[in-house]
Structures are given as structure tokens and as C-alpha cells.
Amino acid sequence: MMFSMPNHWREELRLFLGIVLIACLAGALSGQLLLCLLLGLLVYLGWHVFQLARLPRLLAQKDQQGPSPVGLWKDIVRQIREQRDSSQSRRLDLSYELDSYRNAVNTLPDAVVILDPAGRVDWSNPAAGNLLNIFWPDSRGRLLTDLAPDPVLAEYLAGGNFATPLTITSPANRAKILSIFMAPLDHDVSRLMIVARDITREYYLDASRRDFVANVSHELRTPLTVISGLSEQLNMGEPDPATLQRSTGLILQQASRMSELVSDLLTLSRLEMQQESAADEPVPIAELLTTIVEEAHTLSGAAQHVLQLDIRSPEGLRGNAKELHTAFSNLVSNAIRHTPNLSEVTIKWLVDHEGAHLSVTDSGEGIAARHIPRLTERLYRVDASHSRDTGGTGLGLAIVKHILEGHEANLEIISSVGGGSTFTCHFPPERVTSL
Ligand code: ADP
Numbered sequence: 001m002m003f004s005m006p007n008h009w010r011e012e013l014r015l016f017l018g019i020v021l022i023a024c025l026a027g028a029l030s031g032q033l034l035l036c037l038l039l040g041l042l043v044y045l046g047w048h049v050f051q052l053a054r055l056p057r058l059l060a061q062k063d064q065q066g067p068s069p070v071g072l073w074k075d076i077v078r079q080i081r082e083q084r085d086s087s088q089s090r091r092l093d094l095s096y097e098l099d100s101y102r103n104a105v106n107t108l109p110d111a112v113v114i115l116d117p118a119g120r121v122d123w124s125n126p127a128a129g130n131l132l133n134i135f136w137p138d139s140r141g142r143l144l145t146d147l148a149p150d151p152v153l154a155e156y157l158a159g160g161n162f163a164t165p166l167t168i169t170s171p172a173n174r175a176k177i178l179s180i181f182m183a184p185l186d187h188d189v190s191r192l193m194i195v196a197r198d199i200t201r202e203y204y205l206d207a208s209r210r211d212f213v214a215n216v217s218h219e220l221r222t223p224l225t226v227i228s229g230l231s232e233q234l235n236m237g238e239p240d241p242a243t244l245q246r247s248t249g250l251i252l253q254q255a256s257r258m259s260e261l262v263s264d265l266l267t268l269s270r271l272e273m274q275q276e277s278a279a280d281e282p283v284p285i286a287e288l289l290t291t292i293v294e295e296a297h298t299l300s301g302a303a304q305h306v307l308q309l310d311i312r313s314p315e316g317l318r319g320n321a322k323e324l325h326t327a328f329s330n331l332v333s334n335a336i337r338h339t340p341n342l343s344e345v346t347i348k349w350l351v352d353h354e355g356a357h358l359s360v361t362d363s364g365e366g367i368a369a370r371h372i373p374r375l376t377e378r379l380y381r382v383d384a385s386h387s388r389d390t391g392g393t394g395l396g397l398a399i400v401k402h403i404l405e406g407h408e409a410n411l412e413i414i415s416s417v418g419g420g421s422t423f424t425c426h427f428p429p430e431r432v433t434s435l
Pocket of ligand 1: 334335338362364365366367375376380381382383392393394395396397398421
């Protein structure tokens, strides 16, 4: 195999031999060979020192006038320039990547904070201001425990066990609930990354789901206790006909209460599952209300309520006839159940430039102002025992609200204790249809 010498070595060798040759010639001519060789070597050494001295300028490419480097120096300068250029372009790439990561983190709705080993803020994104009271760059260098003074958070931070996320109220807004996740940074475990997520909605949904399950269980347990108690009594001996009749009557009553509750629960769950109103058909409201009034007469029975139907407009509604029937008859049956015998209940249908309005007005017991905003909550009742006596499940108005939402409508409640109540469903003009 042939050995091939790299160019720069060849050049270097030529330079060296050239100097030695000149020194030899000068030595031969002068008879001072040794001195001339020594001088030649000094020139060679001086050339290298000169190249070393101008290296920084050569690298900065400021030295345009001087001789261009040859031999080994040519290669050294080339190699250093190449390395410098590649590290410069890597630096540019890295800073571009860092900028894009920062921009991505800055647009996150979650708060992201980096803490130094002393627990001071090193960096944070804009969401950290809204959620944790940490503002970049003003909060830089400040202790997390000063900016978000929460004893639970401080204890969690000091404990160092971040396996399960922490739930706290936001130090920036007490109405918000945060889930806090902490982890040491991969490349520098002495620094911590904190991610705070706003879980207010999930938190309250979960709480309301838990309350709802507890309330429904309670509602079902009461009639079940009555039914099992009475059945046990009947089972124990030979009841006389009067006791038998009374007990079976009570059992039937409690069973029908349970079945009503389960049926309302199913209606509600069906309504909650469907995103939009199932049908969009023209519904003749005057006809629908006439049917509801007939049913209400049956419900009122011996109580003989006076039912007034006041149809002021011939138009109907675009919507789901079955659902609208359920919503309106819930309002009418509420009015009957909460109004004394023989008193008046008025059902009015009116269309104007703002839309369509169905109102049910009674002259009953009325509702205190503090209860009104909560009436459409599932199982909320002003007086639970009274409502049970009058046959309510506590789900009626929640069902009404859902049905109205599916028809882009809303429910207005005007009431005062002892002054009766008016429940009005307001539909947008787009829902009105002439039949
Ligand atoms: P319920 O089935 O118990 O009537 P609703 O959801 O229909 O449940 O109503 C919730 C509560 O609102 C009732 O328990 C009752 O206290 C109150 N309420 C509803 N309608 C009337 C009304 N017309 N007059 C007085 N109170 C009413």
C-alpha cells in the first residue's frame, strides 16, 4: 500500500527543506555552514511564532493583508474555522429550538414554573400569573413560598414526594382549584419544574356527582324503608282487613314515588346525554297547552283548581313536542301542587318581537328569593318534606331547564313568599313558527 502524504505536510516539508537549502547555499558561499543553518532554523521558528501570534486575527478573518497561512498552519486555521462554524450553527439551531419550546409553553393554559435549588423562581410562563401569582420576569429570584403562600403547598414542596399531584385553591384567585404537579428537571435534578392546571370545573362536577349519588340513594332509601317495614309487619301475623288495606295502600304509594323518581332520573339522564334537541318539528303550542290543561284538571282532582288558558298568539314553536310537553306540564303540575285548593293557575302563551313566552302563574305559597337561583339544581327543594308530601321528586325544574337549553330558551322565575309565583319560558324568535 502506497503512503500518500497530506498536502499540508507536503507544503510544510517544502518550506522546511527550502529554508535548509537556502541556509546550506549561504553556508557554502560564506564558509559558515553551521551559523547559516542555525540562522535558517531561527527563521523557520520565527515563521511559526509569527503564525501563532496572528492566529486570533486569522480566525476573526480580520487579517486580509498578511501572507496566507501555509503548511501546518493552513490546516490548523481550516480545522479551527470549521469547528467554530459548526458550533455556531448548532448554537443557532439550539436557540431556535429553545425559542419554539418557550413559545409553545407560553401558549399553554397550564402554569409552568422552573425553580432553582433554593426554591426561587428561575422562569415561568404567562399562565403562572393568573394561576399562581408568579409573573415573569418580575418574580424572578423570589421564593415560591412567598409568592404563593399556601401551607399545604409549602409542606408538599418540603416533603419532596411528588408521586401524587396536589390539589389546592389558587393563590391568585380563591375561586379556582388547581392540580399541582412537580418533577425534578431531567438534565439538572436540583431544579424543579412545577405544572399547575386549573381543574375548577372537574372538581365541582365531581363534587356535584358525589352529592347527587348520595342524595338519590337517600331519596330511594326512604320509601324502601317504609315498604320493607310494612311488608315485615304484614308478614309477621294475620293482619285485620283494615290494617291490610292501609298497609298495602302505603306500600303502593311509596312504590309509585320510587317509580316516579326513577322515571325522572331516566328522563334527566337522557336529556343530559343528548347534545341537541332530538327533533326539530313544528309544535302547535295552543293544542299542546289544551292537552296539558286537561291533564292538570285530572291532577287537581278534588282540589278543584281554576285553570285559565290565555292563548294570545296563534304561532307555534320549532322543537321537540314530547320534550316541550314534559317541560310545560312540569311547570303546571308544580303550580297545582304548590297552590291551595280552589285557587287560580294561569297559563299564558304570547309571541312578540323578542320571541315566544310561555308563563305559568299561580297564587300559591311563593318562594323566598334566596332559593330561586338554586331551584333548577337536581334534587333541590325549598322544603323537602313538604315537597315529598305534595308528590315532588326535586327533579322537575332540572328537567325543565335541560329541555329549555336544548331549545335555546331560558327559564325566568319571579316569586315572593305568600305572593304566588310566575315561571316563564323565553324562546328566541328563530324558534317561532307560524302553523
Ligand atoms: P319538585 O318535584 O319537588 O316540585 P321541582 O324541581 O319541580 O321539584 O321544584 C323544586 C322546588 O321548587 C320544589 O321543591 C318547590 O320547593 C319549589 N317550587 C317549584 N314550583 C313551585 C311553585 N309553583 N310554587 C312554589 N314553590 C315551587
